[in-house]
Amino acid sequence: MKISKRGQLMPSSPIRKLTPYADAAKAKGIQVFHLNIGQPDIETPKIMWDTIKNFSTPVLEYGPSNGFLSLREAVCQYFQNYKINLNPSDICITIGGSEAIMFAIDSICDPDDEIIVFEPFYANYDGYALSANVKLVPITLKAENGFHISDFDAIEEKISPKTKAILIGSPNNPTGTILKEEEVRKIHAIAKKHDLYLIADEVYKEFNFTPYPHFSVLQLDDPERVIVIDSVSKRFSACGARIGTFITKNEEVMKTINKFAMARLCPPTIEQVAAEAAYKLPFSYYQTIVDEYQKRRDICYDILASVDDIVLKKPEGAFYLVVKLPVQNSDLFAQWMLSDFNKNNKTTMVAPASGFYKSPNLGFDEVRIAYVLKEEKLREALDLFIEGLNKYRKIEDKLIKSLV
Amino acid sequence: MKISKRGQLMPSSPIRKLTPYADAAKAKGIQVFHLNIGQPDIETPKIMWDTIKNFSTPVLEYGPSNGFLSLREAVCQYFQNYKINLNPSDICITIGGSEAIMFAIDSICDPDDEIIVFEPFYANYDGYALSANVKLVPITLKAENGFHISDFDAIEEKISPKTKAILIGSPNNPTGTILKEEEVRKIHAIAKKHDLYLIADEVYKEFNFTPYPHFSVLQLDDPERVIVIDSVSKRFSACGARIGTFITKNEEVMKTINKFAMARLCPPTIEQVAAEAAYKLPFSYYQTIVDEYQKRRDICYDILASVDDIVLKKPEGAFYLVVKLPVQNSDLFAQWMLSDFNKNNKTTMVAPASGFYKSPNLGFDEVRIAYVLKEEKLREALDLFIEGLNKYRKIEDKLIKSLV
Numbered sequence: 001m002k003i004s005k006r007g008q009l010m011p012s013s014p015i016r017k018l019t020p021y022a023d024a025a026k027a028k029g030i031q032v033f034h035l036n037i038g039q040p041d042i043e044t045p046k047i048m049w050d051t052i053k054n055f056s057t058p059v060l061e062y063g064p065s066n067g068f069l070s071l072r073e074a075v076c077q078y079f080q081n082y083k084i085n086l087n088p089s090d091i092c093i094t095i096g097g098s099e100a101i102m103f104a105i106d107s108i109c110d111p112d113d114e115i116i117v118f119e120p121f122y123a124n125y126d127g128y129a130l131s132a133n134v135k136l137v138p139i140t141l142k143a144e145n146g147f148h149i150s151d152f153d154a155i156e157e158k159i160s161p162k163t164k165a166i167l168i169g170s171p172n173n174p175t176g177t178i179l180k181e182e183e184v185r186k187i188h189a190i191a192k193k194h195d196l197y198l199i200a201d202e203v204y205k206e207f208n209f210t211p212y213p214h215f216s217v218l219q220l221d222d223p224e225r226v227i228v229i230d231s232v233s234k235r236f237s238a239c240g241a242r243i244g245t246f247i248t249k250n251e252e253v254m255k256t257i258n259k260f261a262m263a264r265l266c267p268p269t270i271e272q273v274a275a276e277a278a279y280k281l282p283f284s285y286y287q288t289i290v291d292e293y294q295k296r297r298d299i300c301y302d303i304l305a306s307v308d309d310i311v312l313k314k315p316e317g318a319f320y321l322v323v324k325l326p327v328q329n330s331d332l333f334a335q336w337m338l339s340d341f342n343k344n345n346k347t348t349m350v351a352p353a354s355g356f357y358k359s360p361n362l363g364f365d366e367v368r369i370a371y372v373l374k375e376e377k378l379r380e381a382l383d384l385f386i387e388g389l390n391k392y393r394k395i396e397d398k399l400i401k402s403l404v
Numbered sequence: 405m406k407i408s409k410r411g412q413l414m415p416s417s418p419i420r421k422l423t424p425y426a427d428a429a430k431a432k433g434i435q436v437f438h439l440n441i442g443q444p445d446i447e448t449p450k451i452m453w454d455t456i457k458n459f460s461t462p463v464l465e466y467g468p469s470n471g472f473l474s475l476r477e478a479v480c481q482y483f484q485n486y487k488i489n490l491n492p493s494d495i496c497i498t499i500g501g502s503e504a505i506m507f508a509i510d511s512i513c514d515p516d517d518e519i520i521v522f523e524p525f526y527a528n529y530d531g532y533a534l535s536a537n538v539k540l541v542p543i544t545l546k547a548e549n550g551f552h553i554s555d556f557d558a559i560e561e562k563i564s565p566k567t568k569a570i571l572i573g574s575p576n577n578p579t580g581t582i583l584k585e586e587e588v589r590k591i592h593a594i595a596k597k598h599d600l601y602l603i604a605d606e607v608y609k610e611f612n613f614t615p616y617p618h619f620s621v622l623q624l625d626d627p628e629r630v631i632v633i634d635s636v637s638k639r640f641s642a643c644g645a646r647i648g649t650f651i652t653k654n655e656e657v658m659k660t661i662n663k664f665a666m667a668r669l670c671p672p673t674i675e676q677v678a679a680e681a682a683y684k685l686p687f688s689y690y691q692t693i694v695d696e697y698q699k700r701r702d703i704c705y706d707i708l709a710s711v712d713d714i715v716l717k718k719p720e721g722a723f724y725l726v727v728k729l730p731v732q733n734s735d736l737f738a739q740w741m742l743s744d745f746n747k748n749n750k751t752t753m754v755a756p757a758s759g760f761y762k763s764p765n766l767g768f769d770e771v772r773i774a775y776v777l778k779e780e781k782l783r784e785a786l787d788l789f790i791e792g793l794n795k796y797r798k799i800e801d802k803l804i805k806s807l808v
Contacts, residue, residue, distance in 0.1 A: 001601055001628065001629060001654075003511060003660050004517070006510060007660040012666060041463060043463060052456060053457050058448065060452070062441070062644055063644055065417075096668065099668065106410060106535050108406070127664075132535075197405055238464040240466055240672065250405075256412070259416055260414060263414065264502040265500060265528075265646075266644065267646070268645060268672040268675055269644030270645075270672075
């Protein structure tokens with residue numbers, strides 16, 4: 001009896017793997033500011049709670065495998081705000097954006113097939129790919145370029161006969177970078193030239209602090225090629241609802257997705273009903289949220305930019321940033337912040353960036369910060385982070401030596 | 405751009421694939437009795453609804469990847485009723501029993517590995533295996549033996565160097581068969597001899613109409629080998645909740661499962677809270693449910709046993725039976741019942757059994773019946789079924805010829 005190779009290769013989440021150290025700190029009475037996880041603190045819309053409280057049915061039954069029609073209609077209506085025309089049959093409701101990514105990988109890739117990704121990327125992509133025995137082929141982006149693509153030719157160099165798709169995420173988790181329309185079009189041209197699917201994770205669509213509107217791959221005139229991953233988690237501060245959407249106008253792909261959906265029966269019923277109510281919120285709802293996150297982005301950027309030897313371009317969206325630090329091992333730094341640092345019994349938890357890279361030995365001088373705390377706490381957390389960083393820098397050499 | 409081989413191979417659910425025919429019948433004003441799907445009609449316990457209505461938190465946050473500790477504690481408490489000692493760390497809360505099966509397959513099998521199953525089996529096993537590129541190796545059981553194992557040597561003949569596990573389901577979906585303790589012990593001895601995992605789907609544990617108590621693989625003294633798949637769906641009539649449990653005392657397996665769980669973040673929050681309340685129900689709750697299903701089992705058995713040329717041993721548990729019919733093609737029969745048969749604008753939908761077999765050309769003379777309707781409706785549905793069957797038998801030859 002053994003563990004499968006894929007089971008052994010599965011990574012621990014870089015966002016969650018330091019949790020035991022945080023728990024230990026809390027057990028010692030230390031308050032931990034969580035900038036490590038994209039768990040928004042904005043209140044879930046009241047209409048979702050009201051809908052849940054008013055939901056009444058004698059039996060909590062299975063729903064349709066591809067989600068309730070009324071929810072899929074509400075999603076179509078929501079996309080009208082972006083002047084994107086969808087039909088309910090273009091949508092499969094999934095168990096979180098997570099499942100939408102898994103379905104995408106499983107439906108277009110067999111074992112040993114490849115998907116091009118840009119690193120750093122949302123760490124769980126690699127977990128889903130590994131569990132499907134699919135290989136992510138990374139193109140490395142740099143903090144110095146604000147994690148924008150500097151060399152489009154590099155994409156084509158990575159394409160092999162095994163390549164099935166290019167996967168992009170914009171606004172990006174973990175970098176906060178937003179691809180401009182021309183960048184999306186350049187990637188699309190490459191996908192088209194090599195006959196690849198173009199998968200776009202657009203769950204942070206609303207979280208856009210740039211003057212130009214979000215450009216969705218659904219606006220490319222290429223419906224057969226394009227797959228969109230979406231989710232209610234961040235948009236409605238409803239991460240625990242586990243409601244996502246898989247969107248494509250490719251009928252063959254949707255037919256396949258629906259078979260995967262049938263196998264796992266259905267998404268959770270109650271949260272679908274709540275999500276439907278949320279999707280009917282007026283568009284002004286999003287502006288309030290975006291204003292709040294933009295303010296926090298500015299706070300993060302201003303505070304961090306003032307620190308010496310840090311590389312950080314102004315993040316453009318989502319609610320994350322990846323900052324390059326003057327450290328050798330950010331895993332150790334993030335852990336040290338929990339186990340060895342505190343000021344007045346307070347410390348800050350961040351996510352080491354190595355877990356967001358596929359290439360070995362990258363990201364060890366970077367961390368991801370999620371600005372999911374309100375202004376006052378955010379400022380305090382960042383001040384602690386900087387104070388810790390300055391202290392850690394002085395002892396890192398000694399610390400590393402002591403561990404060898 | 406192509407669909408993956410695994411995507412192409414994914415089967416449609418035998419339970420859901422005839423839904424378009426049912427919808428067409430309903431559109432013509434025909435009432436369809438659903439004996440095709442294991443959607444219980446028993447009311448979901450009020451405590452679950454009350455808990456949901458009273459659940460209050462400003463943000464619907466991510467929960468722990470392996471589920472709330474308080475829910476896992478409640479599951480341990482529930483198992484005490486069976487004198488089975490579990491720790492919360494032996495349990496990972498999954499998104500339905502479905503995900504528990506997927507996690508089991510992914511964590512112990514790599515592509516091309518094999519799992520021994522007994523057919524007919526819960527159809528979705530094959531979907532999960534196919535999506536993981538794992539091969540199910542079936543051992544065929546027969547209606548004439550009440551779908552009990554007649555030849556244990558046949559199991560060993562199917563074991564290859566690629567075999568990683570034996571998967572059993574008891575009480576069984578689709579057959580309603582319950583393995584006796586001695587049968588479980590014989591299977592376990594084989595698993596032990598060949599160093600295989602023993603995975604048991606025990607979601608119907610309470611639905612036992614035999615005089616002997618349910619024997620769980622957790623009662624075997626072999627904690628490293630044993631994995632249990634469980635779910636709240638049927639136990640609490642809460643299929644739409646999507647809450648399952650993966651149970652093992654094998655620490656390496658659980659560590660691996662927790663990595664898969666991390667990748668998909670967490671199970672839905674609200675339903676976990678509701679499930680916790682349900683697991684705290686007194687044990688008498690289950691007896692009421694079992695009595696009701698046992699009554700229905702008796703009705704089904706009595707009505708069907710009176711029909712000529714049918715093979716059906718008395719089912720022992722769950723709320724399904726597989727009956728062998730005097731037909732050549734039960735797919736066609738089940739479809740015909742929806743598209744060409746009705747009496748006073750009423751008809752009955754059943755699940756053709758071919759989809760529950762892995763071996764080709766089996767199950768075409770069998771259907772699965774789920775007795776999930778109350779007595780009066782169940783009697784009416786079965787009378788319609790028999791009337792339709794008798795009519796169909798007379799025209800099947802002609803019908804098949806007309807289709808060739």
